[in-house]
Amino acid sequence: MGQLSTGVITRSTVSVERMRLLQRLGILCGITAGAWLGAAEVPTKLVSSGLSPFLISLLMVAGVFIGRWSLPAIVHGTSSISSDVGNTPHLVIWAVMAGCLWSVANTLTIFAIRDLGLSIAFPLWNTNAVIGIIWGTLFFHELRNAGWQRWGAVAGGAGLMFIGGMILARISAHQISSVSAAKGVTAALGAGLLWGTMYIPYRKAYLSGMNPLSFVSFFTIGELGMMTILAVHYLGGIAHLLRQIAGAYHVMFWLLAAGFVWVLGDLAQQYAVKYVGVSRGIPLSNSNQLWGLLWGAIAFGEMRTWAHTAAMGVIYGSLLMAAGLVVISLSVADEGEHARWREAAERERSRYDIDADFVCSSLQGKSSAPRKSKTWLDWLLVIGTTGVFAWTGSVAHWPAFPLNWTAVYLLIAVALVLLALTAISLWKITRFN
């Protein structure tokens, strides 16, 4: 391992056409991630009444766990995962750490939704983009050699997001009791900090050459482990937890589905981070804020009881944040910045003694190892997942929640089209590498 001379990644080059293609692919992945991450909060909203946020989060994470083992098994097979771990064993620790961050952040978002509502909480925790940009620049040489125009775009976009977030926080204070608003805003901003920091392991993994599908498989062990500890601690022990799970069997399907939908969005987000970096991939996938606004405002009618000025404030605040995200996303990395990314990859390769071919191939969206066929374990995972959803679906109760069905069908259709486009492009361009 690592027998090639030092600096081989720094000196390696990617053709301009390939670089542009991968960047376009990263942008498409980021947009799709936004649609699916936004939709993932919808099943949670359907069942939020009467259940502990810890129970909701645990069951959602169980759905995430199922999705994060079955989807990679379908696409690449579990043997590819073990091959990736052989090349980069240190990333297992990083992935588990990222999973722990995700679990705590996800639980905080459920408190935020309960106290503030979907349409306000979403933009607040999307400040994770700013945190991600800071870590991307400090630790991974993103935006280095980027020129003042790109820096200006990113800083201006971050400024717009901050102003938009402040408008929404002010409105929340007027619509909700001050104690709930303070706790809700803290929960949402805390989730933003944790999710923004979670991108450190993401970027480390993709600069080191690990396949996103392998990374998420270990990530989810951290998620489920941390969430189980939190649920046991906050719900009063294992016996209480099991009793609550048994009592929630009729809504289990919705929460598992929320986790599964989240995995689809998160996988797209992982590929976006891989191909356009944290500082651009995360703002793009944070367009889930707009999807959250659309689901909350149109499908659930959250703003029906609000004063006209407050509803307009939410729309203006969200549009400002969205404008900030667009500005950041348009500052595409050039060859100079790419060279600095390769320096960061070289540093990781050298620190963890990774095979240079493995890292170089991955940076170009290719695999250094031959494709392996599926094993019995892959099929077992797929059958098990199908069985779990079929059983929980058969005992699920339809929540008594008024919905605007035309809006629901339209939003689902757009999300499905984006997913299909992304999956086809990823397959054609990178074979999901």
Added chain:
Amino acid sequence: MRKMAQLVMASIAKYVDRTRLQSTCSSVFSDVHFWVPLVVLIAGLFFLAWVS
């Protein structure tokens, strides 16, 4: 319980190269980047304790 723990450790030792495991852990813990998410995770647990 102790016997079960010993059995688990023996099974891990059978499949995991202990020297490689030690060097991997040592590389991760000596990486200054690792301590940033760890500190943020601990802060997150405090946020959670307050809002819950």
